[in-house]
Amino acid sequence: MGPRDLARPYVAAFVSRFLQMLQYRTAALAGFATQCWWGGIKVMVFAAFYSGSAIAGAASSMSLAQAITYTWLAQGLLVLMPWLGDPEVAQAARTGAVAYDRLRPVDAYALWFARTAGWIAARLLPRVALMAAFAAVALPLVGLGDWAWQLPANAMAGAAFLLSVVLGLLLSTAMVMLLNVATTAALNERGIQAVATPVVIVFSGNLLPLALLPDAWQTALLVQPLAGLFDIPARLYFGHLSGWHALAALGLQCFWIVALVAFGRMAMGRTMRSLQVQGG
Amino acid sequence: MPHILVDNLRKTYRVSERDPGLRGALRGLLQRRHRTVEALSGVSFALERGELLGFIGPNGAGKSTTIKILSGILRPDGGRVEVDGRDPFADRERHVARIGVVFGQRTQLWWDLPVGDGFDLLRDIYRVDPQRYRKTRDELVALLHLERVLDQPVRQLSLGQRMRAEIAAALLHEPDILFLDEPTIGLDAPSKLAVRDFVRRANRERGTTVLLTTHDMHDIEALAQRVIVIGHGRVLADSPVEALRAQVMAERRLVVDFAQDATPPVQVDGATVHSRDGQTLVLDFDPKQTPAPALIARIAGAHAVEDIRLEGLAIEAVIARFYAMHGAAEA
Numbered sequence: 095m096g097p098r099d100l101a102r103p104y105v106a107a108f109v110s111r112f113l114q115m116l117q118y119r120t121a122a123l124a125g126f127a128t129q130c131w132w133g134g135i136k137v138m139v140f141a142a143f144y145s146g147s148a149i150a151g152a153a154s155s156m157s158l159a160q161a162i163t164y165t166w167l168a169q170g171l172l173v174l175m176p177w178l179g180d181p182e183v184a185q186a187a188r189t190g191a192v193a194y195d196r197l198r199p200v201d202a203y204a205l206w207f208a209r210t211a212g213w214i215a216a217r218l219l220p221r222v223a224l225m226a227a228f229a230a231v232a233l234p235l236v237g238l239g240d241w242a243w244q245l246p247a248n249a250m251a252g253a254a255f256l257l258s259v260v261l262g263l264l265l266s267t268a269m270v271m272l273l274n275v276a277t278t279a280a281l282n283e284r285g286i287q288a289v290a291t292p293v294v295i296v297f298s299g300n301l302l303p304l305a306l307l308p309d310a311w312q313t314a315l316l317v318q319p320l321a322g323l324f325d326i327p328a329r330l331y332f333g334h335l336s337g338w339h340a341l342a343a344l345g346l347q348c349f350w351i352v353a354l355v356a357f358g359r360m361a362m363g364r365t366m367r368s369l370q371v372q373g374g
Numbered sequence: 375m376p377h378i379l380v381d382n383l384r385k386t387y388r389v390s391e392r393d394p395g396l397r398g399a400l401r402g403l404l405q406r407r408h409r410t411v412e413a414l415s416g417v418s419f420a421l422e423r424g425e426l427l428g429f430i431g432p433n434g435a436g437k438s439t440t441i442k443i444l445s446g447i448l449r450p451d452g453g454r455v456e457v458d459g460r461d462p463f464a465d466r467e468r469h470v471a472r473i474g475v476v477f478g479q480r481t482q483l484w485w486d487l488p489v490g491d492g493f494d495l496l497r498d499i500y501r502v503d504p505q506r507y508r509k510t511r512d513e514l515v516a517l518l519h520l521e522r523v524l525d526q527p528v529r530q531l532s533l534g535q536r537m538r539a540e541i542a543a544a545l546l547h548e549p550d551i552l553f554l555d556e557p558t559i560g561l562d563a564p565s566k567l568a569v570r571d572f573v574r575r576a577n578r579e580r581g582t583t584v585l586l587t588t589h590d591m592h593d594i595e596a597l598a599q600r601v602i603v604i605g606h607g608r609v610l611a612d613s614p615v616e617a618l619r620a621q622v623m624a625e626r627r628l629v630v631d632f633a634q635d636a637t638p639p640v641q642v643d644g645a646t647v648h649s650r651d652g653q654t655l656v657l658d659f660d661p662k663q664t665p666a667p668a669l670i671a672r673i674a675g676a677h678a679v680e681d682i683r684l685e686g687l688a689i690e691a692v693i694a695r696f697y698a699m700h701g702a703a704e705a
Binding site: 105106110191196198 | 442445446447449466467468470471473475477480481482484485486487491494495498499500501
């Protein structure tokens with residue numbers, strides 16, 4: 095079997111889920127509207143925060159313009175936050191259709207991974223595009239250039255950022271896979287979701303740039319896996335990490351992807367061995 | 375070597391229990407209670423290549439569990455399973471590439487995808503050669519009359535349409551073995567006939583080995599050469615359909631309506647009284663010992679009779695009696 099044939103089921107699974115999710119235009123527009131609203135509020139909070147003279151100098155690692163850009167980026171990439179398992183997996187676990195995934199002559203983890211990545215990517219791209227159109231193009235046009243989404247520090251930073259977002263997508267998928275496995279084991283996703291949401295939103299840097307959190311925590315904040323979802327891509331975007339530091343940051347994202355995939359595979363293997371498909 | 379070999383198969387489930395009501399719920403928070411249910415306690419049978427086997431038994435008898443083990447979804451707790459020389463659970467990926475499975479109560483197609491897109495996805499998941507796939511798909515679509523539903527999302531199909539699509543989906547990779555778990559459940563008569571006809575053809579023309587579970591005895595009569603009756607996780611009978619029918623269908627039933635002014639007899643020689651209601655008497659008899667013409671002649675000769683109807687016992691009734699005989703009816 096050649097590599098193309100080997101990859102065929104997974105590519106097909108990714109594409110099928112991607113195309114299926116693209117159909118949900120209303121959901122994408124609604125999500126975009128919500129994210130604009132929250133983005134606007136966060137931008138205003140930042141403005142008030144930075145205008146307080148006591149703080150303006152202290153938080154010098156990031157200017158107000160950068161904090162605003164950071165906010166729009168965070169809003170655009172919001173679906174990278176892994177606080178929700180793939181609803182298709184949750185439904186399959188509840189109805190027992192998960193049994194059918196065991197009937198496919200493919201690696202079960204890889205198949206779910208591909209579908210989940212397609213699910214995330216299909217929600218990510220339209221929202222990023224809409225957010226860029228709104229915050230980077232529309233706002234300057236109506237004279238609100240001070241509140242706009244600014245370009246990356248330089249071309250190199252932009253390229254590193256794009257690569258880092260792709261890694262962030264894989265990292266997010268690996269985390270959602272853990273939620274998927276936990277959901278399959280527990281047959282219900284709500285409890286897991288309630289615990290995951292606040293942890294993810296703080297430690298990914300989505301709520302506040304991690305650089306604004308206390309200095310003593312900085313090393314720990316940077317190496318923990320959730321930083322790879324948003325904080326690292328953002329630091330690359332602003333050129334706060336460049337050269338060897340940028341490579342190290344991308345390497346860190348790769349490390350967490352490998353580690354979480356290995357852990358997810360093990361957890362899934364255990365869950366599947368004790369799987370009970372009852373009734374019928 | 376048999377195509378499918380099952381030897382002394384065992385499987386237990388752990389089910390959680392709690393007392394009903396608030397007190398039960400509160401106690402359940404502190405102390406979980408579990409009970410072990412033996413789904414299979416030593417099931418053995420063998421199936422040759424190209425055979426079509428019907429699997430019947432009351433709800434909870436272990437039919438579906440057997441299929442789930444044979445298809446590699448569940449790991450047995452004991453005993454041996456070999457399908458084409460492979461262990462279904464340990465050798466899952468190679469095993470499932472050669473089997474097709476339909477669970478009548480679940481769907482394997484993607485709910486929001488049009489049927490045709492789901493088929494294409496299965497083509498890639500099973501790595502089927504595209505040319506070969508087109509030929510197989512077109513054949514299946516024609517045989518199962520799926521032309522009109524290919525563009526529709528699965529969630530919009532009727533149950534009959536969905537089941538036909540499910541069966542096509544299970545055969546796109548041309549498996550050697552087909553496991554059908556209650557494929558006719560909930561279907562209307564034309565859909566049932568279509569499914570049966572198709573399964574028969576797959577078995578006869580392609581030589582596909584078929585294992586089918588059902589509660590519909592007409593499925594068994596129409597399809598299976600051999601039937602296994604399972605109850606309480608054991609094999610109660612394993613015989614050709616004809617033999618099972620002869621064994622349990624020995625009895626016939628005679629319904630006699632006596633005239634208004636006649637007095638129905640208390641008993642009749644050569645038959646047992648099943649029930650009586652006014653002027654109507656229902657008799658069961660064994661046609662080998664008392665031929666039906668003789669019995670009818672005897673009754674009509676001695677009494678004023680308005681009508682006589684001879685009935686074979688409905689096969690459902692026969693099977694229910696068989697379950698009861700073996701204490702196999704669901705607790």
